[in-house]
Amino acid sequence: xxxxxxxxxxxxxxxxxxxxxxxxxxxxxxxxxxxxxxxxxxxxxxxxxxxxxxxxxxxxxxxxxxxxxxxxxxxxxxxxxxxxxxxxxxxxxxxxxxxxxxxxxxxxxxxxxxxxxxxxxxxxxxxxxxxxxxxxxxxxxxxxxxxxxxxxxxxxxxxxxxxxxxxxxxxxxxxxxxxxxxxxxxxxxxxxxxxxxxxxxxxxxxxxxxxxxxxxxxxxxxxxxxxxxxxxxxxxxxxxxxxxxxxxxxxxxxxxxxxxxxxxxxxxxxxxxxxxxxxxxxxxxxxxxxxxxxxxxxxxxxxxxxxxxxxxxxxxxxxxxxxxxxxxxxxxxxxxxxxxxxxxxxxxxxxx
Ligand code: KG4
Ligand code: ZN
Numbered sequence: 001x002x003x004x005x006x007x008x009x010x011x012x013x014x015x016x017x018x019x020x021x022x023x024x025x026x027x028x029x030x031x032x033x034x035x036x037x038x039x040x041x042x043x044x045x046x047x048x049x050x051x052x053x054x055x056x057x058x059x060x061x062x063x064x065x066x067x068x069x070x071x072x073x074x075x076x077x078x079x080x081x082x083x084x085x086x087x088x089x090x091x092x093x094x095x096x097x098x099x100x101x102x103x104x105x106x107x108x109x110x111x112x113x114x115x116x117x118x119x120x121x122x123x124x125x126x127x128x129x130x131x132x133x134x135x136x137x138x139x140x141x142x143x144x145x146x147x148x149x150x151x152x153x154x155x156x157x158x159x160x161x162x163x164x165x166x167x168x169x170x171x172x173x174x175x176x177x178x179x180x181x182x183x184x185x186x187x188x189x190x191x192x193x194x195x196x197x198x199x200x201x202x203x204x205x206x207x208x209x210x211x212x213x214x215x216x217x218x219x220x221x222x223x224x225x226x227x228x229x230x231x232x233x234x235x236x237x238x239x240x241x242x243x244x245x246x247x248x249x250x251x252x253x254x255x256x257x258x259x260x261x262x263x264x265x266x267x268x269x270x271x272x273x274x275x276x277x278x279x280x281x282x283x284x285x286x287x288x289x290x291x292x293x294x295x296x297x298x299x300x301x302x303x304x305x306x307x308x309x310x311x312x313x314x315x316x317x318x319x320x321x322x323x324x325x326x327x328x329x330x331x332x333x334x335x336x337x338x339x340x341x342x343x344x345x346x347x348x349x350x351x352x
Contacts, residue, residue: 001019001020001074001075001317001320001321002017002018002019002020002025002068002072002073002074003017003018003019003020003073003074003075003076003077003107003313003314003316003317003320004016004017004059004062004063004073004075004076004077004098004313005017005018005077005078005109005309005310005311005312005313005314005315005316006055006059006076006077006078006079006091006094006095006309006312007078007079007091007111007114007307007308007309007311007312008051008055008078008079008083008087008088008090008091009079009081009082009083009084009087009088009091009111009307010042010047010083010084010087010136010137010307011031011032011033011035011036011042011047011050011307012029012030012031012032012306012307012308013029013030013032013050013051013054013055013058014027014028014029014030014058014307014308014309014312015028015055015058015059015061015062015309016028016062016308016309016310016312016313017062017063017066017068017073017313018121018310018313018314018317020317020321022121022122022123024121024310025065025066025068026062026065026066027303027308027309027310028058028061028062028065028309029303029307029308029309030054030058032046032047032050033176033177035047035050036176037175037176040170040175040176041166041170041176042084044084044085044086044087045086047084047086047087048084048086048087048089048090051086051087051090051091052090055090055091055094056094059094059098070098070101070102070104071102073102073104074104074105074320075104075105075106075107075316075317075320075325076095076098076099076104076105076106076107076316077095077107077108077109077312077313077315077316077317077319077320078091078092078094078095078106078107078108078109078312079091079092079108079109079110079111079114079312080092080108080109080110080326080330080332080333080336081108081110081111081332081333081334081335081336082110082111082112082137082333082334082335082336083111083137083334085332085334088332088333088334089332092108092330092332096328096330099328100328105320105325106325106326106327106328106330107315107316107319107320107324107325107326108326108330109312109315109316109319110315110333110336110338111307111312111336112133112138112336112338113147113148113150113315113338114311114312114314114315115133115135115273115274115305115311116131116133116142116144116150116271116273116338117144117147117311117314117315117318118273118300118304118305118310118311118314119269119271119273119298119299119300120314120318121300121304121310121311121314122298122300122301122304123298125269125271125298126269127144127145127146127149128143128144128145128146128260128264128268129143129144129268129269129270129271129298130142130143130144130253130256130257130260130268130269130270130271130295131143131144131270131271131272131273132249132253132256132270132271132272132273132277132286133273133274134160134161134162134249134272134273134274134275134276134277134282135160135161135162135274135275135276136160136162136163136166136177136275136276137160137162137163138155138156138160138274139155139156139159139160139161139162139208139210140152140154140155140156140338141153141154141155141206141252141253141256142338142339143260143263143264144271147315147318147319147322147324148319148324150338150339151339151342152337152338152339152342153206153256153259153260154205154206154207154208154252154255154256154345155207155208155342155345156207156208156209156210156345157207157208157209157345158209158210158211159209159210159211159214160210161208161210161245161249161276162179162274162275162276163210164210164211164213164214164241164245165178165179165182165241165245165276166178166179167214167217168182168214168217168237168238168241169181169182171214171217171218171221172185172217172221172229172234172237172238173229173234174234174238177275179275179276179278179279180278182238182241182242183238183242183279183280183281185234185235185238185239186235186238186239186241186242186281187235187239188231188232188235188239189232189234189235189236189237189238189239189240190235190236190239190240191236191239191240191242191243192240192243193236193237193239193240194220194236194237194240195240196213196216196217196220196240196241196243196244197212197213197216197244198213198244198247198248198251199211199212199213199248200248200251200252201247201248201251202251204255205252205255206252206253206255206256206259207252207345208248208249208252210245210248213241213244213245213248217237217241220237220240221237242279242281242282245282246281246282246285249282249285249286250285250286250289253270253286253289254289254293257270257289257293257295266294267294267295268295268296269295269296269297269298270286270289270290270295270296270297270298271297271298271299272286272297272298272299272305273299273300273305274305275305275306275307276305277299277300277305278302278305278306283297283299286299
């Protein structure tokens, strides 16, 4: 089975061709970083226009590099949400047009399900597994019981972890996207120099909170002598931030492992996915945690952690195998929770 995947839900225009034997034939990602950099973040209108401008050409290139035509495909999978709706529309309309013109099955994939199943593109990770999903828009702990079967154990009550990395980078003048920049600067830093808070650490449950940590970073910068920050200050603050964020993630994930084991028994697999799972320091800490608890950590290669279309094609393959096809009347979904039955997170910073 050969599936074309399309991803346009944020600032990456991506197209990939993936086979059901886990072969990624082509995986193209066109980053819009230069378009958004002057604004210090993703501008939805600019993103939608850039997707519109580039997607057709990228799909043509993907097929060309795979040495195939539309008639060789067994399906088209596209991110149907959640995300920036203008971009999602561009991807969905393109995928529908290809599906209609070539009489191919059309699959609308939940972007979060793309991240959630990305580990299974690399190897045969069996259900159920525990998933830490950490990206720019989401920060959740879930049990993946199967395709379209998710049980949310916890989520953020304010910022996502990637958002916290991005805001920290912005405060430090490191530019966008912040995650990789903070990670790079942290290597040279002293993580013990600044005592930053670890929100919710030691509390029961699996929810996250990062806005207090972000505020503490701002206050720490304000307390430094006026003038441009020294490289050592930036490095120490990045290292201190990354250590604090890591402590929170390890604490919350420890609680999730206990809940997972209560329900499904000891052992198993912890999957880390989403853009922030590309962070090597975090992966190391999760690896140590998993080892200490008798679990195995599976984290896709960094390229598959950040947004890409190979994971969308793969999720499409998983859905097609189960006969899950969508109609061409599918409407893009700006919001699309993985676990619609999850108890809403409660807390001071909960977003509507
Ligand atoms: O999954 P993703 O590409 O897009 C969303 O679905 O949100 O995640 C993007 C987020 C951004 O916040 C980015 O700063 C963060 O992932 N990120 C990182 C790293 N690489 C990307 N955060 C920390 N360390 C990294 N190496
Ligand atoms: Zn994503």
